[in-house]
């Protein structure tokens with residue numbers, strides 16, 4: 001049996017992955033976890049709608065005065081660096097520290113890391129607050145790992161392939177004791193030892209702003225129902241999101257980013273067991 005185990009006791013069994021993907025998603029839908037999102041102005045709408053369609057309860061709250069209380073009543077926290085400002089970064093750090101104190105999972109989305117010095121420094125500050133999972137595109141992960149100058153980030157977009165950031169992801173995961181996911185044509189997930197590849201999705205997703213941001217919020221929700229198994233939770237959330245895009249493409253005769261954006265939500269809401277069990281392409285690489 002092909003299996004991989006990481007430092008946090010995470011177990012991913014190759015034969016079980018598409019079925020366990022469905023099971024885990026059903027656990028999310030049954031629990032309907034409250035996911036506290038400190039995100040950016042661009043992503044708020046689509047992120048909240050993705051979480052609702054997938055069966056979660058989203059709340060966007062970023063006030064410095066309120067974030068600790070919000071972490072306390074939530075099941076997971078999402079921190080996104082998209083439209084940052086110093087007061088928001090302070091709130092994000094406070095929230096992340098509270099999540100760690102309470103033993104709640106939290107996920108970092110280092111949007112645009114490498115684009116400007118302030119952004120890189122802020123992302124590194126948050127990384128030091130011990131996220132459970134980091135999810136970024138290839139350029140962001142390269143920049144976060146210190147490959148600055150060669151990461152090729154173009155604002156918030158990647159110019160690198162996900163495969164080029166696998167070693168950076170592994171070293172980040174080992175150094176910071178977290179799981180790192182790099183999205184792209186193939187999504188890679190690692191805890192520093194094991195490497196999982198997820199081959200679901202569509203290139204059209206890169207033309208829907210904040211698709212990646214929303215995906216990171218979905219990872220936060222999956223972490224709630226798989227305590228101690230961030231590698232599995234993350235790869236399963238990636239597969240579900242990518243599958244919803246694949247199914248969404250079937251709905252429109254000539255789909256573009258606008259109709260896919262809507263169809264993605266519909267498919268997250270409507271998707272049934274057969275689509276997940278037959279369509280999730282999760283591979284334990286090593």
Ligand SMILES: Nc1ncnc2c1ncn2[C@@H]1O[C@H](COP(=O)(O)OP(=O)(O)OP(=O)(O)O)[C@@H](O)[C@H]1O
Pocket residue numbers: 111136137138156157158183184185186187200201202203204205206208209210211212213214215241242
């Ligand atoms: N070439 C591709 N083929 C298939 N799926 C892709 C491709 N590129 C990206 N994706 C998928 O698109 C989704 C978003 O990933 P992406 O890397 O574009 O995030 P991002 O750059 O952080 O996006 P954003 O900043 O707009 O939120 C993921 O589900 C990923 O698997």
Ligand SMILES: Cc1ncsc1CCO
Pocket residue numbers: 040042043082083111156209210211213
């Ligand atoms: C376009 C954009 N700018 C800041 S955040 C964001 C959403 C995609 O990351």
Ligand SMILES: [Mg+2]
Pocket residue numbers: 109111112136137156212213
């Ligand atoms: Mg992004």
